[in-house]
Amino acid sequence: MLSDATVDVSARRDWMSVLAKAKAPSLLELWRDRPEQRLPWHFIRRPEVGLTMLRGRAGGDGQRFNLGEATVTRCSVEVDRRLMGHAYLLGRDLQHAEAAARLDALLQDPDYQAELLRAVIEPLRHAQAEERALASRKAAATTVDFFTLVRGED
Numbered sequence: 001m002l003s004d005a006t007v008d009v010s011a012r013r014d015w016m017s018v019l020a021k022a023k024a025p026s027l028l029e030l031w032r033d034r035p036e037q038r039l040p041w042h043f044i045r046r047p048e049v050g051l052t053m054l055r056g057r058a059g060g061d062g063q064r065f066n067l068g069e070a071t072v073t074r075c076s077v078e079v080d081r082r083l084m085g086h087a088y089l090l091g092r093d094l095q096h097a098e099a100a101a102r103l104d105a106l107l108q109d110p111d112y113q114a115e116l117l118r119a120v121i122e123p124l125r126h127a128q129a130e131e132r133a134l135a136s137r138k139a140a141a142t143t144v145d146f147f148t149l150v151r152g153e154d
Contacts, residue, residue: 007108015107015121019100020089022124030120031099036106044076044084047094073097079105 019027031037054067074088075097085105087097103120106112 018125024093024096039080041079047075047097049073049092075101077101
């Protein structure tokens with residue numbers, strides 16, 4: 001098993017975020033025919049669906065309040081008898097959670113990391129950036145610029 005010291009925490013946080021936010025069909029398509037699929041693996045925790053409480057703050061820094069509940073799927077796997085991976089994502093997609101957990105495990109190994117970052121994570125990150133840019137452009141198209149006219153008598 002790899003030591004926690006060998007894994008860059010910020011890099012792992014980044015790829016886990018990309019995997020959790022990915023559209024399931026895109027992730028599964030990129031993951032489908034990878035040679036890493038053939039490595040032996042087993043579930044530590046099968047994909048399971050549950051609820052989590054979402055909390056908010058009034059004004060961003062005010063009093064905390066319970067906003068509501070959200071469905072979350074989680075999964076934990078062990079790959080190649082030495083790599084443990086975990087996934088938590090919003091929604092109820094069991095296949096997405098399994099694929100994300102397996103990828104998290106493999107991305108912690110330097111032997112697989114560079115290729116998986118190039119072939120899976122970067123295309124997903126690019127697609128997510130394009131989605132954000134499109135949403136931003138759509139929102140910008142609806143903005144209204146208000147201005148004040150100053151009357152000459154004042």
